[in-house]
Amino acid sequence: MKAIVLVLSGLFLFQLHCFGQAVELCQGAYFTEEQGREFLEKHKVTSKLAWETRAAQIRKQIREGMDLQTLPPKPTSKPIVHSRKEMDGYSIESVAFESMPGIYVTGNLYRPLKKQKSYAGILAPHGHGENPHGRFREQTQKRCATLARMGAIVFVWDMIGQGDARQCEHKMPKALKLQTINSIRSLDYLLSIPGVDPDRIAVTGESGGGTQTFLLAALDDRVKVSVPVVMVSAYFFGGCVCESGLPIHKKGDYQTNNVEIAALAAPRPMILISDGGDWTKNTPEVEYPFIKNIYSLYGKTNQLEAVHLADEKHDFGPSKRKAMYAFMAKHLRLDLKSVTDAQGNIDETPAKVLSQKELEVFNEANPRPANAVMGDDAVMKLL
Structure with a gap:
């Protein structure tokens, strides 16, 4: 009887712990629009x-909420790079490297064909989307290729569970932790490429890739420029476990939101790109003024910009990319004229959209390494 009571007590405590953590998750439209506005005013x-004291608290809870106070040991294996293709002004390679022992980050590296003394480096996390997923989408390929034609070395990688990163499901419980580790290791990889200038490093992504953008900029000051697209919202916290599936926003009486997290980039250059068709519809009146106040404390409001496209919807479409290209050119010293036509319009036509098969990392000729950890349970155990 005593043993049964102990087992039941243990089960109760486990359920209580899980319930408590669930209560502290802030998912989707966790606030109403008015609550989001009031939170920022407060x-x-x-x-x-005062801000730097608050910023330290926010960073601390992000790390604790992810159980990422320290990074796992960095693997010493060499990156896998193959299938180089020369395109119109740029090249593409298929890349894989370990972020943890047995966990492979998979993606494509875009390089300018024109030789330079040094190169800006840009990370390009992608958002959730229909087939073709992620890095294979037209909007993703076009932005990476165009940035490479402007003179940057660009790396785009798969969200977990998508593309070649099929070692676990995308919505496994610790997706947020693993994707953050992958983002940091992607930055490590980019900085390891000969010629990449550590003072000209940027990150830009949309939707779930926007979440990865502001989280990486918040946690890693090696990021010098950030462009989160259609994601910085006072009331929406991310609708996927890879954005809000761990308690990074709330702990007991403590609460933050994605606007404060994005503001951790201050005073480094950042542009907020928003639209009228999603949860960033209030950016000009709510989110942007709050972050601008943070930049003003450093005397750096000139480093913050915002472009709001009231008639557009949730994507990284041509006009959003146009705003991003100009900002990157300004702060990373890229050649905007190289992608501009005689009328002054951005010309993305040389950026050819390839098939998933042409961009894949693992195939019959290049199989997934034998040490790859497979399945949610095995990956969760590793984390």
């Missing part, structure tokens, strides 16, 4: 010291 700071 947390407006008036001194640099």
Whole structure:
């Protein structure tokens, strides 16, 4: 009887722990629009010291909420790089490397064909989307190729469970932790490429890739420029476990939102790109003024910009890419004229959209390494 009571007590405590963690998850439209607005008004700071105290608290809870106070050991294996293709002004290679022992980040590296003394490096996380997923989507390929034609080395990689990253399901419980580790290791990889200038490093992505953008900029000051697209919202916290599936926004009486997290990039250059068809519809009146106040505490409001496209919807479409290209050119010293036509319009036509098969990393000729950890349970155990 005593043993049964102990087992039942243990089960109760386990359920209580899980329930408690679930209560502390802020998912989807966790706030109403008015609650989001009121939260930012309540947390407006008036001194640099007050903000940096708050910023330290926010970073601490992000790391603790992910159980990522320290990074796992960095693997020493060499990256896998193959299938180089020369295109119109740029090249593409298929790439894989370990972010943890047995976990492979998979993606494509875009390089300018024109030789330079040094190169800006740009990370390009992608958002959730219909087939073709992620890095194979037209909008993703066009932005990577165009940035390479402007003179940057660009790396785009798969969300877990998508593309070649099929070692676990996308919605496994610790997706947020693994994707953050993959983002940091992707930055490590980009900086390991000869000629990449560590003072000219940027990250830009849309939707779930926008979440990855502002989380990486918040946690890693090696990111010098950030462009989160259609994701910085006062009331929406991300609808997927890879964005809000761990308690990074709330712990007991502590609460933050994605606007404060995005503001952790201050005073580094950042542009908010938003639209009228999703949860960023209030950016000009709500999110942008809050973040601008943070930049003003550093005397750096000139480093923050915002472009709002009221008639557009949730994507990384041509006009959003146009705003991003100009900002990257300005702050990374890229050649915008190389992708501009005689009328001054961005010309993306040389950026050829390839098939998934042409961009794949693992295939019959290049199989997934034998040490790859497979399945949700095995990956969760590793994490």
